[in-house]
Amino acid sequence: MKYRKISILLLYIIVMMNMSAKAEEVTCQDQELSNVQILMGNPVSPAPYLPGHVLVFKCTDVNMKMYGHRAIECQSNGKWDYPYPKCLEVTCQDQELSNVQILMGNPVSPAPYLPGHVLVFKCTDVNMKMYGHRTIECQSNGKWDYPYPKCLETACVANLANLITEGCPHPGVVYMPGDRLKVSCVQGLTLQGPDVITCQQDGQWSSPFPSCVVVTTCEPPSSMSHLNADKIQILDLIKTEYKTGEKVEYRCFNTYIMEGNPFLICQEGTWKEQFKCIPPCLASVKEMDQRNIQLQRGGRERMYCPHKDLITFMCQGKTQQKPNSVHFRQVCLYGQMTLPECE
Known part of the structure; x- marks a missing residue:
């Protein structure tokens, strides 16, 4: 149980x-x-x-x-x-109309539009210019084959491939009459045509539109301020044209020290430097007298010291070095040297 x-x-x-x-x-x-x-x-x-x-x-x-x-x-x-x-x-949707009206459809019907539907546009003002396709068609994926066109006042069209623009009030690819466009090329390309052009009232540029191209030759090298070019003399004979890879050898004047290889090399239309001419350190007798110093070797005479060289100063007469003065022994670096002081 x-x-x-x-x-x-x-x-x-x-x-x-x-x-x-x-x-x-x-x-x-x-x-x-x-x-x-x-x-x-x-x-x-x-x-x-x-x-x-x-x-x-x-x-x-x-x-x-x-x-x-x-x-x-x-x-x-x-x-x-x-x-x-x-x-x-599957349908194609309306897009914003910008100074444009639909002239006719195929067949005429309101949005949304079925695949195969064709729209034909015209500008709302006969003085305007149409940018884009006058006729577009709805595709089977629900997308128009081209976006709706736009109508604008007579304007200039710019091909900005590889161009850098500045100073224009309407950045883009369409510019209004009176717009002034200043252009330059991206690195490695050379500008062909004027660097400043203006859009005219007829929708044409004041000059043929410039373009950027690859240049494989260089013109004879000119002076280069960042290389202290006024202190450089060319050793090679000057040619009217240099091919990519060709070199021009330089030598700094005897008051400058060369840093790097003594060549400019032509690279696709541009000279590439491999050196710098570094200036010496200089100090006049007046500058040293103001600090009551002179050269340990050479006395009261103008000082010249090449890059990376050491030079030693001393006080003039019975003066003493100031407590906050730099050391009497100094090195010249890239044309700069701090002078000691005596009192």
Whole structure:
């Protein structure tokens, strides 16, 4: 009798556990179908769907476009990994009209437009100029083959490839009459044409529009201030033209020290330097007298010291070095040297 009661109790617990498990079973529910049909499931079964169930969709009309995911899966939390997709008719949308009106459609109809629909435009003012395509067509992907055109006052068009512009009030590729454009080329290219042009009232530039080209030869090298060119003499004979890779050798005057290789090299129309001429340090007798100093060797005479050389000073007469003065022994670096002081 005792064992029978225990068996009945165990059976009751098992039944309740099964009922609880069924009550808590996780499933994914159907969602609204919008021009969509279920192509197949995995496995094929009606809703609700158990976790792991996959649905594959297709549009009810082959001319429609699906927005969303074609295949979705029921997750362990009872949610689909993506919502049901929707299928909509493929159309092209209106774009903003800028001084433009639609002259005719093919056929005439309001937006949105179906694939194959053609629009023809004209400017709202006969004195304006159209930029873009006068005729455009709606494509099967819902995009126009070209954007809507724009009509502007008579303007000049600029091809800015490889050009750097400055000083113009209307940056872009279309410029108004009176706009003044100053141009230069990106590094490595040479400007062909004027560097300053103006847009005229007839929509033409004051000169043919400049362009940037690759130049492989160099003109004879000119003086270069950053190389102390006024202190350099050319050793090679001057030619009228130099090819890429050709060199011109330089030598600094004897008061300058050369740093680097003594060459300029022609590289695609531009001279590239490999050296600098570094000036010496100089100090006049007047400058040294103002500080009551003189050269330890040479006395009261003008000082000249090449780059990286050391020179030693001393006080004049019975004067003493100032407490905050620099050391008497100094080195010349790139034409600069700090002078000591005595009192």
